[in-house]
Each structure stands twice: as C-alpha cells, then as structure tokens.
Amino acid sequence: MKINGNFMNLKDSYLFALIDKKVSEYRESNPDKELIRLGIGDVTLPLAPAVIEAMQKAVAEMGNAETFKGYGEYQGYAFLRRAVCGYYEEKGVSLDENEVFISDGAKSDVSNILDIFDTDNTVLVPDPVYPVYVDTNVMAGRRINFINGNEDNNFLPLPDNSTEGDIVYICSPNNPTGAVYTKEQLKIWVDWALERDAVILFDSAYEAYIQDKNLPASIYQVPGAKKCAIEFCSLSKTAGFTGTRCGYTVVPHELVRQNSSLNRLWLRRQTTKFNGVPYIVQRGAEAVFSEPGLSQVRESIRYYMNNARIITETLSKLGIWFAGGTNSPYIWLKCPDNMSSWEYFDYLLHNYNIVGTPGAGFGNNGEGFFRLTAFGNTDNISKAMARMSNG
C-alpha cells in the first residue's frame, strides 16, 4: 500500500496557519493592543433577508413529510439552475440549464474538475496565484508552468506563442491581486486556448464586484469561450455564503475534447463522487437571484467596495503603488521602502496593529507585495487607515 507521495511535494506551512501563529504570538506579548484584521478573505455582513426567509421556509418544509426533500437532482435543482441561467441572460450569455452544475462552492469544483483530465497534462497558473490551484495539481502529480504577473503588466499576464499549457487557471477579478482582465485581454487567452485545444478554468468568484460595465463578468462574454472554457462561480463573496456553501460551475455543451463532452464527463464524476448541495441551501441560493435578493446582496457589495475605496484612497495619499480595489474587494500593494512581504507584515502588525497577508505567500512574484481585503467593518477599516496615514 502506497500513500500518495506527491503530498511530500506540497509546501510545508500553509500561509494562513503561519499568519495565525505570528498573530497569536504578538497577542500574547501585547494583550492590550487592538488588532485590526485586513488579511482574511472572509465576509462579515450577514445573509440577505430574502435568503434568510427562503431558508426558514425550506427548513420548515424539511420537517414535514409532504414537503420533505431527500436526494435532489444530480446537477442541482432545476429551480436554481434556471435562476442561474437568468442571471447569465442579464449578462448577455445564454446557457442551457444542463450546462449548469450547482456546487458547494468554487473551491471544491476548481479542484475536483481535474478528475476529468489526465494527470499527464501541463497546468498553467499565474504567479502570484491562489495557492489551491497549485496544491491541487501538486497532489495529482501534474506538471505546473507559471506565467508572470508583475507591476509591468499590472498583474495581468497574457500568453504569447511560447506559452505552454494544456489547462490554464484564470481568476478575474483576481485573488490575490484584484486585477481584472478586459474583454480584449480575455480574447487573447481564449484564442490561445482554441489554437492548442487547451482548456481554460475560469474562476469567476468575484464577478459581482465589478463596477465598470465594460469589464467582462463572465468568460462567455468572449466569443469562442464556450468551446474552451469552464467557468466557476460562487455565492461566497457575491452573497456572503462562505459559511453556507453554494456556487455553480458551467460546462458548455460545445466544450468537447477527443470526441468527449466535458459536460458529460463532469456529470459522471459528480454523480459518482458527490451527492449534491443541501435543499435548504439551494433555496437560499435561489433567493439570491430574486429581485429583492440581488438588491440586498448588491447593497452588501457596495458596503465592501466603499471599504476598498477607503483603503485605496489612503494608499494613493501615501504614494504606495497598488492594483485592485476598484473592481475587486482585494487590494494588492507594493511594500514601501523595498520591504519584503514578511517584513511589511511585521511592520504593519507591530507599528499599526494591522494584520494583512504577505504577497510572498502567493508565489515568487508576490515577494515585495501585500494583500489587504475590504471585507471588514467600515469603522475598523477607517481606523486602520487613519493609523497608517498618521504615521
């Protein structure tokens, strides 16, 4: 019996575990200091009233034999897939209900989708990158190529003829940089993928934060994308579902490789290895897409984007370079005075009692950069920015 030796190739300490350790140590020595956490990518506002109402109703149904729900439809309930299709129509994208798979969030699906691909594939990821894309492929033993994000390309790397990969992860708006590709830039990626039959795994978890209507809120707004891209969406940041767990993955019928429909492969994988999202949660998700629901979640997004504005205004005043923050809840700043990521982490922690996320934790190109998030409480964020402004 052999364990999966690829696990030995994973980086030892997980970024957030290391941050927690340093924070605990600081807290022990400085119990009186008020720490303000701007590093965690977790929401703080409660679920929308429309969602709460829908879930209360669904819980009550589950307590009654006549309305009780057991196993649900394999791809998720049609009522929710229809709601998702309606949301896409508003973006000018037409989908078939059967192209939509309800998930328990993008994190599971962006990893599990790899089951339908051979391990003998090269995966292309940007650097810096959300660690999950790398770790999940290290576990599977796939080859990983990196494409460089940096200040020069505003952390929006684009392929050229020498760029190689069979499967490429694109996250836009990006975690950790908050950078957003334009439609023209995504078209370069789509054309690159079509030319070599590569597949784009498009992480669209932050699409609801886009303010600029000219920026694409779905890869399928780019012609040809249905033939080469799988899109992963999540209600975690759109509707505060980080602790409620629901998302949706789109696998277009046009996405065919080696005469196999990837949609059918994903269906087979999910019917074998997954048993669906709770009925209660699917009713809550359906309510997100209702008129009152969308109105309410957008209010929460406006709250977070106002936080982002407070942060970016402060950074601008301080003359600190940054990406993100205008169409994303993440702000990716260049550490001042040539500090390294972890030096800046310690500097913020000790001097301003602010906790952020060192960019080095997201890859080599993250060294010298730092991520702040806009998900906190506005008063705390204003306080934190005042500390930084006042030196």
Add this chain to the structure above:
Amino acid sequence: MKINGNFMNLKDSYLFALIDKKVSEYRESNPDKELIRLGIGDVTLPLAPAVIEAMQKAVAEMGNAETFKGYGEYQGYAFLRRAVCGYYEEKGVSLDENEVFISDGAKSDVSNILDIFDTDNTVLVPDPVYPVYVDTNVMAGRRINFINGNEDNNFLPLPDNSTEGDIVYICSPNNPTGAVYTKEQLKIWVDWALERDAVILFDSAYEAYIQDKNLPASIYQVPGAKKCAIEFCSLSKTAGFTGTRCGYTVVPHELVRQNSSLNRLWLRRQTTKFNGVPYIVQRGAEAVFSEPGLSQVRESIRYYMNNARIITETLSKLGIWFAGGTNSPYIWLKCPDNMSSWEYFDYLLHNYNIVGTPGAGFGNNGEGFFRLTAFGNTDNISKAMARMSNG
C-alpha cells in the same frame, strides 16, 4: 490536452437511470397502475423536530451580524466533532476530536479519500458492491480485485492468505445485501490488513440500523482497527439527511503509513479541496446527537425496520431466500424460479406494479438476486407485500 481516458472504462448506463427508463416506459403504457417503489435507497420521513429547531435557530443567526458565521473550522465545528466523539463513547470507542472530520456525506469522502493514496495500489471490493467504490477507482485508474459474496458465505466474504489488496472497502451493514459482519469476522479483516499494511475503508453508513447489540457498530470496536482503518459515517440514513448532507469521517492518529499520518494527509487534502459543511447543517447534525434528537431519529429507524420486518415476513412465507432486513433497511433476496435479476424486475413491475433494484446492477454475483428497501411508507409496503402474497 488529454481528458481522463479512464472514464471510457466506466460501465455505460448507470443502474438507476436504466430503472427509471423502464419505469417511465411502463407508466406510459399503463397510466392507471399504482406503482409502489421499493428500490430507491432514499428516506421518506421528515427531519426530526430537534433538528428542525436547531436549524431554524442557526438560520436566524446567519441573518444577524453579531452571530453570522463565515468560514468554519477546517475539520468542522468543534461542537459537532465533540458530539460525534460522545456518540462513539457510547459504543465504547474513544476518539480525539481531531480524529473526526465533518463531511457532506459518506459518498464524497469514500471517493475523495483516495486522493491520499497512490494510484499504483490495488483496491479490493466485494462483489456485489455499491457501484461508487468501483467507479471512483476506475476513474483513477487503479487495479481492482473482487472478493466473492454469495449465498454460501451469506454475502459476508472473508479474506484468506491468497487475498490481495492494498485498500479494501468494507460496508457493514451492507449496501446492497443488508448483511452484517460479526466482531470476529471483522477481526479477520483487521488482522489481514495489519499483516500487509493494507488500509480498510469502512463504510458505516447503516450502523444505526443494527438491532443486535452484539454486532459491531464501528470498526473501532475491533482491536487493532485504529492502526489500519478509516471509518465513514453518514447522517443520511441515520437521521434522514439525504437532502441535507452531513456525515463524519474518522482517521485515527494511529493510522500511519510510510511515516506519514493519514490524518494529516486527509486534513491537507480537505483544507486544499473542500471548504466545509454549512454552519446551519452542522447545527442540525449536532441536534441529531442530543438526547431528544437521538430519541427522535431512532423512532424513524424503528418505523423503517418495521417496514423491513413486513418485507422479510412475506419473503419467509413465500419461501424466498434472503439476506439483510434484520439489522439493515436493505433486503437482498434470491429471485424465485431461477429468474435473472432483470427478469424478476420486469416480473415484479408487470405483475405486482412493484419497482425494486436488480442485483445484477451491483456486480456479477448480484445476478439472480434483487434488492428491496424499507424506506417507504408502511401502508404502501404492506400493500406491495399483500400483492406478492396473494399471487
């Protein structure tokens, strides 16, 4: 870019899809006939009042900023893991909270657990078997050996010195046969696994249906099991959570292979590829293990076991051989008159308007056998059995 070619090795039509097709066709030609479904492994009774109450409270918390929950603890909330440990204590098994991982059900975990094992392993499964164990390994490209369950061994196969496997799936009480291993029989499996450093994946989804207190309700009631077994449990059948999705997987600290703690490997896999079970559902699960909760779910189990009794009494009267039905909601009968599984399926459908599951769908050794389930409504089950009794 290569898709996973192993998917081509999967059996084409999924068992339940084929059944649905035949049933639809019959319905079209016979719209007046009242079909009674005794084939589906889905519960019909609603969630327990204690669970409903807990989930309503949790939903309300999610609507309030002060009590809102975002991302949860990686292995599941401590309050639930503690409740699970308490449930194990009642069975004489002592577990550390960190040996428990809250899951969205056994189905996901019995498949995803394989991520921590090399693909270069031989998996041993019984025949007949729950198709998921086979399909998930076919997808990964692992070698599969079968060990024979049959009338002679009461569908409780045991290994001998020639039995080979690195990873063995044992499901007891069994799906589809309802057969239950004794402690002595499980000890043979544990000793076999310890001798060759194999790992047992013990599917304990139906443990709550065991009536005979001498039968083991956990693999860990067998000495040595903590060194070689992972146990998968589910609230699907214990508490009617098929549409609510919650279970727990136990990976003991003593389970070490090649100097690696499988507990730590599973934690790494889950922290990378999973984001937990909804808070609301975890509060509902916690309520299952409360005194009123356990009392309520056991009442539902008694209801189902009474259904099983009605079925087994009828089969006994008709002189039909069967396994299961006394410590399990599944009854595995030998098709009378040497009928094949599908012949008996058609026979029951056309002559008695009863829908069951052909044993052939669970493997070669299922040919000539048939599965009935006790999850339906008592009146319908009585009616169905009367139809069979009266010829």
